[in-house]
Amino acid sequence: MKIIPCPQNGPRPVSEFSFAGAVEPRDETATDASAAWAEQVFFKENGTGVVTELWRHNPSAFWLYLERCRVTDRIIKAYPANAANSADGEEEHD
Amino acid sequence: MPFGLLKYGLSRRYPAEPHFSAGKSLKSHYDVVIIGAGAHGAGMAYYLAKYHGITNVALLDKAYLGGGNSARNTAVIRSNYLTETGVNFYKESARLYQDLSNEFGYNIMHEQRGQLTLAHNDTTLRNFRWRAEIGKHLGTNIEMVDRQTIKELAPELNLSENVRFPILAGLWHADGATARHDAIVWGYTKGACERGVELHQLTEVEDFTIENGRVTEVKTNRGKISCGCVVQAVAGHSSLIAAKAGIRLPIQTYPLQAMVTQNYKPLLTPHVSSPQLKVFTHQTSRGEFVIGSGADDYPLYSSRATLERKEMLASAIIELFPFLQHAQILRQWGGIADVTPDYSPIMGLSPLKNYYLNAGWGTYGFKAAPVSAKTMAECVATGKPPALIEDFALERFYRFKQVNEVGATAEVH
Ligand SMILES: Cc1cc2nc3c(=O)[nH]c(=O)nc-3n(C[C@H](O)[C@H](O)[C@H](O)COP(=O)(O)OP(=O)(O)OC[C@H]3O[C@@H](n4cnc5c(N)ncnc54)[C@H](O)[C@@H]3O)c2cc1C
Numbered sequence: 001m002k003i004i005p006c007p008q009n010g011p012r013p014v015s016e017f018s019f020a021g022a023v024e025p026r027d028e029t030a031t032d033a034s035a036a037w038a039e040q041v042f043f044k045e046n047g048t049g050v051v052t053e054l055w056r057h058n059p060s061a062f063w064l065y066l067e068r069c070r071v072t073d074r075i076i077k078a079y080p081a082n083a084a085n086s087a088d089g090e091e092e093h094d
Numbered sequence: 095m096p097f098g099l100l101k102y103g104l105s106r107r108y109p110a111e112p113h114f115s116a117g118k119s120l121k122s123h124y125d126v127v128i129i130g131a132g133a134h135g136a137g138m139a140y141y142l143a144k145y146h147g148i149t150n151v152a153l154l155d156k157a158y159l160g161g162g163n164s165a166r167n168t169a170v171i172r173s174n175y176l177t178e179t180g181v182n183f184y185k186e187s188a189r190l191y192q193d194l195s196n197e198f199g200y201n202i203m204h205e206q207r208g209q210l211t212l213a214h215n216d217t218t219l220r221n222f223r224w225r226a227e228i229g230k231h232l233g234t235n236i237e238m239v240d241r242q243t244i245k246e247l248a249p250e251l252n253l254s255e256n257v258r259f260p261i262l263a264g265l266w267h268a269d270g271a272t273a274r275h276d277a278i279v280w281g282y283t284k285g286a287c288e289r290g291v292e293l294h295q296l297t298e299v300e301d302f303t304i305e306n307g308r309v310t311e312v313k314t315n316r317g318k319i320s321c322g323c324v325v326q327a328v329a330g331h332s333s334l335i336a337a338k339a340g341i342r343l344p345i346q347t348y349p350l351q352a353m354v355t356q357n358y359k360p361l362l363t364p365h366v367s368s369p370q371l372k373v374f375t376h377q378t379s380r381g382e383f384v385i386g387s388g389a390d391d392y393p394l395y396s397s398r399a400t401l402e403r404k405e406m407l408a409s410a411i412i413e414l415f416p417f418l419q420h421a422q423i424l425r426q427w428g429g430i431a432d433v434t435p436d437y438s439p440i441m442g443l444s445p446l447k448n449y450y451l452n453a454g455w456g457t458y459g460f461k462a463a464p465v466s467a468k469t470m471a472e473c474v475a476t477g478k479p480p481a482l483i484e485d486f487a488l489e490r491f492y493r494f495k496q497v498n499e500v501g502a503t504a505e506v507h
């Protein structure tokens with residue numbers, strides 16, 4: 001079983017988490033609005049390097065960032081996605 | 095009988111027939127370079143030679159012929175999709191499959207045993223009614239069936255109401271079929287090579303030279319080739335190859351896993367799948383139960399198989415077929431699937447003038463290989479995508495005109 005080092009709950013099995021997509025900056029300089037929308041919505045990072053991703057620990061509703069290698073599946077870094085947690089109002093749970 | 099067979103096998107009067115010419119050196123120029131020798135690449139080479147007289151074609155693979163997803167799939171062939179575009183396209187593929195054994199001159203082991211999909215909730219029932227209506231309208235064999243008919247179609251299925259998700263009704267698709275996956279690739283390649291196409295294995299495409307919006311050169315680990323045009327058909331590596339041509343694709347790449355049990359006597363005729371339990375199975379003619387599901391839960395470029403997925407498949411399949419609780423798993427494996435947002439492929443033209451896309455086959459590209467190869471060959475030969483694949487253009491994502499097959503594909507192949 002793959003283990004994810006959750007900053008909130010400690011090491012937990014991957015089955016307790018959901019993948020929520022790569023974290024990508026929005027292109028604010030785009031001139032063609034609909035093409036920029038299409039890229040933002042459909043064209044996600046899909047390279048073979050280390051990608052920063054948003055994940056959720058489902059039982060505790062805790063959002064976290066993982067820096068994960070898309071070839072070896074190795075997790076390089078895990079840290080709280082603070083903005084996401086407070087925006088959701090689900091930051092506190094003890 | 096065994097001795098007769100041995101004598102036949104060793105007799106000089108019946109020498110083994112080599113299907114493909116082995117290891118030539120690369121020529122300096124090809125009219126068409128096909129990247130990826132899976133079912134789609136090999137099929138395109140075959141139809142280019144057969145219908146369009148284009149034979150100066152290089153079929154390149156970085157590994158061996160048909161060793162990618164074409165060697166790893168669960169070989170489900172069906173056309174019970176949701177959209178008119180989807181049904182028409184996959185229906186034509188299912189029809190082409192019926193004739194391939196004759197066309198190749200050897201047995202692709204095509205077996206039309208039907209597909210039974212199960213509904214355990216109202217949402218799936220609505221989805222089934224839609225698919226049954228559109229399927230009938232477009233001339234496929236499809237109907238909704240009740241529990242009694244399900245019992246007759248699959249007597250070993252657990253129809254108890256005392257389970258997590260009792261079975262309410264089914265979608266019966268008599269056109270559903272299966273075939274020997276390797277045989278498709280071999281048959282196409284044999285036919286292509288007989289007509290002059292060159293297969294080059296262990297030939298990896300590493301980069302392109304692009305001038306004025308055209309690919310002029312393909313760089314491989316065995317040297318450079320100048321080319322008339324290029325088609326990519328690399329399944330799980332679609333984004334990576336396209337990126338080398340400067341093209342971004344709306345694809346996420348996921349592992350896709352399957353497994354088979356030990357052999358049983360014949361117990362199950364049709365293919366059975368359950369979108370809610372996220373599992374499907376059929377019994378092969380050897381007697382094994384092939385068990386599979388949708389793609390993994392997060393993206394990864396790896397064909398590794400995991401214990402989590404085995405547990406999930408096992409718990410779901412035991413709910414449908416309780417006797418399988420005693421089964422031993424004989425083999426397990428994974429492939430790499432290029433999944434699009436709408437679960438439809440990306441086919442046809444690209445932003446480069448002489449570069450064509452055959453990608454985004456996710457979990458469903460085996461059944462589509464014949465029609466995909468045939469229509470793509472026409473597209474490459476004429477420079478214009480035929481009507482059957484117009485809606486699958488990359489450009490659809492910029493116009494928000496997706497061909498949404500998520501509800502007919504995500505959990506079943
Ligand atoms: C477990 C599993 C179950 C499946 N079940 C079904 C099913 O039941 N029904 C269904 O319809 N579909 C199914 N599929 C999907 C189906 O297998 C694929 O969509 C289909 O095989 C794709 O064929 P292809 O020819 O495009 O790709 P592949 O067969 O993967 O061939 C691509 C080839 O490209 C080569 N390649 C990659 N990069 C390069 C490079 N740089 N240079 C040269 N060559 C390169 C690879 O070596 C490979 O041989 C399943 C897939 C998996 C993994």
